[in-house]
Amino acid sequence: MELRSPLGRARGPGSAKEGGIGQWKAERLAAIALVPLTLWFIASAIFMVGADLVTFKEWAGAHGNPVLLVLLTIALYHHAQMGLQVVIEDYVHHEGVVIISLVLVKLGAFFCAAYTIFSIVRLTF
């Protein structure tokens, strides 16, 4: 089904130009990556219910698990940050508040991702 009007097609991506397409693609890419990563995490982490630290460290450091956990962390906070951006831009109407909350959300996502990745790496030693 074609949803673009002939005029829209002739004018191209509009005022956002390539930047808008980049954001749109980044949103979908992180979302697609999260489908297998989150499903793996649920199926795998379910065996950590009630586990002690020794069992947990064995799981967190086993085979490809640390790599998958790091990938999950990156995709998760990247997706979360872009999702919150859409919500903030839609519901916050004061420009200053929008800018401050976007800066806080983006820096907060970077911090949480870095802190989680650092923790995962530490668990493998």
Place this chain on the structure above:
Amino acid sequence: MAFGNRPLSPHLQVYRPQITSMLSILHRMTGVGLVGGALIFTYWISSATYGPEAFVRAQSILGSWFGRLVLLAVIFAFYFHLANGIRHLAWDAGWGYEMPTLRASGVVVLVFSTSMTILTFLAGYWAAGVI
């Protein structure tokens, strides 16, 4: 207000609730809620780097009745956001815009997320050796 007392277009509450609009709102709500889920994930992983006591404390907080209630909500939010997110990706690919398809895929999303939440919780109890 810079725009004066101009009339606003009618907002959410004047419309009859429909599965399409309700699921759209739920997608945003679960998305925002899942940020809390991400923070729980970070807390859980990082607690293990602070030694056995810190990890056991995190495990017992998540395993308490309140922790389990929060995890139940997070897991439902996850499955809903996952299934409805795939629905969104299908729309991005140009599929599923006809009204009957739109309603049917919405029902599928609700049935999937509810049953997977129950299954996951049962699996959790099974993994813990409770059942």
